[in-house]
Amino acid sequence: MNFLENIRLALSSIKASKMRTFLTMLGIIIGIAAVVTISAIGNGGKYQIQKSLEQFGTNRLMVYMNWNDQKSFSSRDYLTDRDVEAIRNIKGIEAISPIYEDYSSLRILDKTIDVILIGSNSETDVINNVEMISGRFISQQDVDNHNYSIVISQKEAKELFGQQDVLGEKVTMNSYVGPVDFTIVGVYHHEDSPFGGNVNGGRGQIYVPIKTIMRLYNQTTYYGINLKIEDRNEMDAIGQQVLALLNRLHNSQDKYMTFNLEEAMETVNGVISTITMVLAMIAGIALLVGGIGIMNIMLVTVTERIREIGVKKAIGAKRQVILLQFLTESALISLVGGIVGIVLGFAFASLASALLKMPPQISIAEVLLAAGLAIFVGILFGVYPASRASKLDPIEALRYE
């Protein structure tokens, strides 16, 4: 009894009761579709987090003042250029850039767009993973000379100028002290935020020399410093060193904190994984119910075909032949149901992701896993009816009316 013969037999039996088979299949379809949908959305979420992490900059460590203790701050606690230079000497730091950020807007003629102003030194691009498409990033010279240079993204360029080729153009920044003209020295690659336009009210980031903006606003201290660490495994250790150094320099305690986004993202990732797993398990219950449906209908099928089984046994079918015949049938029902379920699941996931504004993520491995799961369920719940069929006594089976 070869495999193809079994498939042919199973198909002809399925064909003989299409409606019943379809209803049975529906259980598997719903179960697999639910599992696929949930894992696709869950993976989509994880992918988004990974992507936003890359956008934010990997191996990035933030040192900032402990806002919980804001009342006890005195002027000597604020971070200064002396601190930056001291931290720079710690081994394992790839880039360092003090933080000065503000909301602002850019204007040219009658067009105004809201932006986030980021005070930069020549290393900020390394920390923020800025990818230039034309011109250059803020240079040390820009910082030292308090130049009115500005780097914008292609998105701002298009919104303001209607094109990307804007090097050397002037834009007006609306500052607290009145409008100031900046010259565009570079345009960087804009990537859509994975969370849609919801973060920062959809404002794009623009970079200006930090010294220029601080002199403009008459500032000399920082509330935080961004660091890029060479080796991600060293992040915690270097964070401790930085804190110790700052406490020593400022003769203080617990005034500073570090924040490791990657670590935070990993925690969120873990939570998403757990939620996904729990939901997938709940979906698995649907699959279980589907499996029981298969078992039920296979038992009915076996009963209906007792005589047929008796005849087959009488003319020489061995136990395993009967067993395989029924197992093939239940596996086939659940495999077909599984394939339909995968397709449906992908459709649901695409729909849900369109609403959540993130792409669904389905890997080939997971599709195969879902198909395997379907066959497994079919076989698992098909074993009992099939073994019952195979153990029938041929005499009684032949006599069965």
Added chain:
Amino acid sequence: MIEIKNLSKIYKTGNISVTALKNVTLKIEKGEFVGIMGPSGSGKSTFMNIIGCLDRPTSGLYVLDDKTIENMSDNELAEVRNNKIGFVFQSFNLLPRTSALKNVELPMVYAKVSAKERRSRALEALDWVGLGDRTHHNPNELSGGQKQRVAIARSLVNQPAIILADEPTGNLDTKSGEEVMEIFKKLNKDGVTIILVTHERDIAEQSKRIVTFRDGEIISDELNDREAKLKSDPA
């Protein structure tokens, strides 16, 4: 060919035991055409089941084609049924929704015969029983006589040592019944051993030897004079 010695079959249900066969001894040679008669409850069906390797005796010896059918596993019995025995049932027992050709191919599927050979042998067998033009009909498209002829074709494709026919004409009209009996006679003439169970005297009388059962025992075993006479005197 078939040797049965002191064969008994006792069915036990709870504390009650029923003796279906009592010390039956019988020898059937190759090429015989044996009619087995007896009223219902006489043990002839039990005897059939044991000869057909569908059931095992409680005690006694059964040798089929030099093989002792004792302590054989279910799978070994299935193999014997497949190779050595052809079954013809009263109610035909063809697979529904399956063409005559596929029905006839089935025993060869279990015997692991190649698809090509299966097809040619099945076609040949169907042709032999006079259904060469009905090979692709499903059982529900065939008359009773035609169904039984498909069943006969199925029983002989694996060239069995014996063909066991259990009331093969029971569900047929007289004419179809006669046709079926003619086929058995023709098969027997070609050397196939045939054992035919019936409770109809005139069917049994078309065999060459009649064994009669009553209460689990053989009460008579005689050569059929009429058939013997017909043979010796064709006129």
